[in-house]
Amino acid sequence: MKIENFKNRPLLEVRDLSVHFFTEEGVVRAVENVSVEIYPGEILGLVGESGCGKSVTGLSLLRLIPIPPGRIVNGDILFDGRSLLNLEEKEMEKVRGNDISMIFQEPMTSLNPVFTIGDQIIEAIILHQGLDKKEARKRAIEMLDRVRIPSPDKTIDSYPHQLSGGMRQRAMIAMALSCQPKLLIADEPTTALDVTIQAQVLQLLKEIQREMGMSVMLITHDLGVVAEIADRVAVMYAGRILEYGPIEAIFSKMRNPYTRGLMGSIPQLTEKRNRLNAIPGQVPNPMDLPKGCKFHPRCDLMIEDCKKEEPPLFQVNGDHFSRCIRWQECC
């Protein structure tokens, strides 16, 4: 049951965001002119291969990009109408963990090994909500219960190394959600987990998201994960968005050769194959990107015009867009 809310104002608006890293070897244009919106209560999937700039995009929302060598060279990020890039660091600290939260890929290393998971959740609660220790502890136990951790009143005093991978990731989620953020950025939250636990964690995310009316930016390379819970999806490649729109539209009729390549590379159980369907060629070196469309060297629909200028996002239909001059013939 999708929440139809496109008439509302978006909760998060990323406008023309460009993030570059200035290194000794050259400039890495990790994110280039990325624009996405996330509406209240929806899940946006940000999909792409390793190195396409999706994690950098997520980190930029919380201004966690290390400023040298990185720099937000262009664009703006509006949250609830407020520009996040114009905030003082002190104000940004109030946003982090409170209005916008983030969970990371490796729960083992994202939790401080010398503190119990209870300590870490309680810290977040006390920091943003000013409760006293007793109250905060009660809340923490409630959160752990909400993420379906068994015996939360005992588990709260466990150290990260005493928990399994799935439990740790749930603890991370509890920590991130303890202050009821409006937006959760989930950076590859299930990549480090095995498949059965993956499904459970995704299910959990979806349920909590519904309960809390929270928005989620789900960053992943796994189309299966996106298909499972996202409402809309943005496909990224070499720092750019190549296709963007509602999930049913893209999955049923994609309009970008890269998206098609991604879908096609997923092996089907029922198929008999000797070799995997890989997209020919390689992801370009971010310091030496090709001219024109960044995907053209690997694209089977490539024509001369593709090499000249980078195409804009063409509107396919309503809110479905594709950055390809041949989108009409595609797929």
Added chain:
Amino acid sequence: MESQAKTFWHYFKRNRLAVGGMTMILVIFFIAGTASFIAPYDPGKTDVSLKLKPPSSQYYLGTDQLGRDVFSRMLYGSRISLSVGFVAVAISIIIGILVGALAGYYGRWIDSFLMRFVDIMLCFPSFFLILTVVALLGPSLFNIMVVIGITSWMGTSRFVRAEFLSLRERDFVQAAKALGVKDHRIIFRHILPNGLAPVFVTATLDVATAVLVEAGLSFLGFGVQPPAPSWGNILTEGRTYIFDAWWLTVFPGLAILVTVLSFNLLGEGLRDALDPRLRGRR
């Protein structure tokens, strides 16, 4: 955390010398703590008729040139040595942790600036610097502790900086930042507990150095002033009688040797037990 402590103890136990050092330190501590109960005589009571008596069942370590019982004086002297050692090192680790943490966490110009400052401090021959300061400001116990403290923090700061340089890249630091935790809290509450292991080592070894420096200062007359007993000044007063009353130099010398050796053994034992174990873990 608990399993780290268990593996550490397991490795530490196997090092006999380190355990010996630790035991000896506990003994010295005990002696220093109970000095007023164990001491058979008043360390300051002079009786010239009893002067320069050799060790006997009555005066375990003999008497000095003023008839004072050497054993009792040595017991009280242990208090001086240990207290100077610990207070001086406490001061030096506070400074060392502050400098190292700030340099390691913030990097760039703060790091360069602080490390150049460390290099400058390292250029001073510390014993002579301490000697000069104490000679100028007066040899009070407080002065000695402070001066030793502010000239021996550099080693600790380098280790702490190294720990911070690696720990600040860890995911849990980014996760803490993503929760909005402020920098000073991240440094002291999140990163520091993970990076304290080398500080235990440098602190222990620094106590050994501090005890030696205090003994040296007292020996030269710039440390604890007579009649207050310090192993260093008992030693120096005993120099005049070295051929006639060997007990006045041998015993304080031995005490200094054993104490410094014990701290060194403990420190090295800590380093071996902590180093491959805790460093290698994630």
